[in-house]
Amino acid sequence: MSSTFFGLSVSVSGLSASQRALNTVSHNISNMETEGYVRQQVVQVDQSYLKSGQYQVGRGTSVEAVRQIRSIFLDNMYREAQSALSYWQTKASALEDVEAVVNDFSDDEGIQTAMEEFLAAWEDVANDPSSDTARASLLGYADSLTALFNLVDEQLDQIQENLDTQIQSMTEDINTIAGQIAGLNKEIARAEINGDNANDYRDQVNSLLATLSEYVDTRVSINSQGMYNVSVGGVSLVNGTQANQLSCQTKSSQGTFTAVVWKDTQLELKLKDGMLLGLIEARGEDSSVVESGTTEEDADADAANYNFSGDSANLISEIRAGFNILVNLMARKINGIHSSGEDLDGSTGADFFVKIDESLPFGIGNIQVNPELQDTDLIAASSVGNANDGAIASEIMAFADSDYFTFDGLTMNISDYYAELIGWIGTQGEEADSNVSNQEALVEQAQSNWQSLSSVSMDEELTNLLKYQHAYNASARVMSTLDGMLETLIQQMAGR
Numbered sequence: 063m064s065s066t067f068f069g070l071s072v073s074v075s076g077l078s079a080s081q082r083a084l085n086t087v088s089h090n091i092s093n094m095e096t097e098g099y100v101r102q103q104v105v106q107v108d109q110s111y112l113k114s115g116q117y118q119v120g121r122g123t124s125v126e127a128v129r130q131i132r133s134i135f136l137d138n139m140y141r142e143a144q145s146a147l148s149y150w151q152t153k154a155s156a157l158e159d160v161e162a163v164v165n166d167f168s169d170d171e172g173i174q175t176a177m178e179e180f181l182a183a184w185e186d187v188a189n190d191p192s193s194d195t196a197r198a199s200l201l202g203y204a205d206s207l208t209a210l211f212n213l214v215d216e217q218l219d220q221i222q223e224n225l226d227t228q229i230q231s232m233t234e235d236i237n238t239i240a241g242q243i244a245g246l247n248k249e250i251a252r253a254e255i256n257g258d259n260a261n262d263y264r265d266q267v268n269s270l271l272a273t274l275s276e277y278v279d280t281r282v283s284i285n286s287q288g289m290y291n292v293s294v295g296g297v298s299l300v301n302g303t304q305a306n307q308l309s310c311q312t313k314s315s316q317g318t319f320t321a322v323v324w325k326d327t328q329l330e331l332k333l334k335d336g337m338l339l340g341l342i343e344a345r346g347e348d349s350s351v352v353e354s355g356t357t358e359e360d361a362d363a364d365a366a367n368y369n370f371s372g373d374s375a376n377l378i379s380e381i382r383a384g385f386n387i388l389v390n391l392m393a394r395k396i397n398g399i400h401s402s403g404e405d406l407d408g409s410t411g412a413d414f415f416v417k418i419d420e421s422l423p424f425g426i427g428n429i430q431v432n433p434e435l436q437d438t439d440l441i442a443a444s445s446v447g448n449a450n451d452g453a454i455a456s457e458i459m460a461f462a463d464s465d466y467f468t469f470d471g472l473t474m475n476i477s478d479y480y481a482e483l484i485g486w487i488g489t490q491g492e493e494a495d496s497n498v499s500n501q502e503a504l505v506e507q508a509q510s511n512w513q514s515l516s517s518v519s520m521d522e523e524l525t526n527l528l529k530y531q532h533a534y535n536a537s538a539r540v541m542s543t544l545d546g547m548l549e550t551l552i553q554q555m556a557g558r
Contacts, residue, residue, distance in 0.1 A: 070544050075122030076537030079106050082125050083530040087523050094518040098269040100130045101518045102261055128259050132516045137268065138282065140508040141275035145335035147501035148276040152340025154494035156225065156377060161491055163217045164484055173214070174480055176207040181462040181476075187443045188452035188459060192406065197438035204431045208415070211389055215382075215427030222378055225345035226319050230310045232277055232338050233322050239274050240292070240305040243267055247289035248303045254288050278336040295332035297324060319347060346379025351390045353423045358398020365391050369468040370479075372486050384483045386425035388467065392476060393424040395461055403442035403454030411442025411454070 083104040093099040107126045111118040183200040190196050246267045253260040267290050274280055274292070281293045285302065292300040299306050308331060310320040322331040322338065333339040351368060354360050368387045374380045393415040400414040416432045417424060435441055445453035467479035474482065 070541060072120065072122035073537045073541040073544065075109065075124060077534060077541070079104070079123045079125050080530050080534035080537060082128070084527065084534065086128055087526045087530060090518045091520070091523050091527075094520065094523075096265075098272065099265055099518065100132045100261070100268070100516045101523075102128050103131055104128055128261060130261050130264060130516070132268075133512075134282075134284075136508070136512045136515060137271075140505070140512055141271065141280060141282070142335075143501060143504040143508045144272065144275045145279040147498065147505050148337040149335045149340040150494055150497040150501055152337045153344055153377065154491065154498050156221070156340070156344030157487070157491040157494050159221050160218070160378065160381060161487060163214065163221070164487055173207070173210050174477070174484075176203065176210050177476065177480065179203045180207045181459065184455045184458045184462075187441070188455035191443040191450060191452040191455065194438060197441050197443075200441065201431065201435060201438060204414070208429050208431055211385070211426045211429055212418075214385060215425075218378055218382060219427075222319070222345050225341050225378075229322065229338065229341045229345065230320060232341065233308050233310050236274065236277055236299075236338070237305075237307050239270050239277075240299050240307070243270050243274075243290060243292060243300045244303050244305040246270075247300070251287050251289055251303075260288070276336065277338050278331075279334045279339075295334075297329075297331075319345060343375045344377045346374075346376030346382075349376075349379040349382045349386065350423050350425050351383070351386045353390065353394070356394070356397075358395065358402070361391060361394035361398055365395075365466055365468070369471060370483065371470050372490075377490070381483075381487060382426070384486070386423070388476065388479060388483070389426055389429055390424040391467060393429055395466065396458055399454060399457050399461065400442050402445075404444050404446065405442045406439040406444075409440075412440060414441075 109121040180203040186196040307325040309325040443455040444451040465473040
């Protein structure tokens with residue numbers, strides 16, 4: 063009799079395990095289209111045997127766990143690939159904005175044309191130094207050129223300010239995600255310590271981690287309590303139920319722009335990949351050249367040291383540096399030549415260009431034609447004050463053709479330098495686009511590997527549905543048979 067009741071207990075364990083497996087299959091199928099859902103699987107184990115005399119008697123089955131079918135290795139591989147992709151996408155996007163600005167000034171009304179017209183106007187003055195028309199034309203071309211340089215500065219400022227705003231917004235988003243992960247860690251620990259299933263919480267965490275990996279490169283581990291620990295740049299962002307916070311601080315080394323620091327320590331965040339790093343590098347810092355002095359000799363000395371190489375990862379800062387070298391050397395060299403000459407009245411020439419802000423070096427955004435030269439007689443075209451002498455104007459023309467500028471170790475004239483600078487910007491854009499394409503392929507491969515392991519397959523779930531349904535029916539048949547046996551046994555004993 064006792065063995066019969068024991069058999070009922072075994073069949074009940076089979077029914078219970080099959081029912082839970084069927085519920086899990088149903089949960090998988092219903093979440094087949096849920097973004098980030100990882101399929102779940104029931105893990106059944108046989109219960110410990112019962113010793114009966116010299117024999118062992120099976121006690122049925124039990125569900126040990128409902129596990130997620132996922133690989134930490136594949137998760138990390140996907141996050142790393144996504145971080146690198148987001149970094150290059152951000153750089154490529156910023157370069158598109160910069161190229162749009164530069165291309166606006168590269169057509170027939172662009173900087174190259176304006177420089178050529180400005181320098182050609184000096185030739186007209188050299189040929190006819192006393193001509194009011196030639197002098198007025200020179201002044202007009204000079205005004206147009208400086209206006210274009212200042213407009214480039216204004217538009218680069220707008221791009222940098224927009225990037226800086228995105229950096230601040232993304233920092234807040236990272237803090238929000240860190241807080242959400244810490245909160246979900248608490249829910250995971252609470253559920254699993256009570257023996258409940260926390261897989262859906264884990265899906266939420268991994269979805270947040272996928273988003274976080276787009277922003278910054280992360281390192282993720284799971285502690286002994288099943289909670290997720292996340293570090294960024296070697297510093298803990300989430301440790302169990304505690305979240306560290308980031309902050310944006312203005313640092314003097316970066317001018318008016320913000321640096322992302324850890325709120326508690328004020329240490330700057332160190333990154334290797336991710337959208338945030340892309341934004342920081344694309345924005346760069348405030349940049350200007352350093353003037354060693356105001357004389358022509360000082361400009362010549364600086365020209366030997368100003369070498370644009372494009373080595374810095376700080377994109378817009380580097381572009382600014384390239385433009386600033388051009389503007390600074392051009393303004394100071396022409397000023398040096400111009401101030402050594404004489405105007406039509408025989409007076410020593412004034413500077414041709416002056417700064418908008420005298421506290422800053424010459425550069426885009428800080429150059430204008432000397433307002434005094436609105437009286438065109440004050441343009442110093444002569445070396446001796448003779449109305450027919452255009453020696454100074456000729457010297458400025460000669461400067462335009464001289465190899466005065468250095469680009470990546472090669473000396474060249476002002477026109478070639480500008481062309482190389484624009485070409486470098488285009489090359490940076492092509493490199494970024496190429497890296498985006500490469501990383502997209504890697505992310506696609508990582509996603510494919512992840513989906514082949516962790517996504518829900520309808521065919522597989524339907525197979526499992528039939529399998530567990532048959533197992534359920536078999537356990538029910540065993541129970542029905544045992545029930546019939548018990549009924550017969552009871553009836554026979556009652557008839558005695």
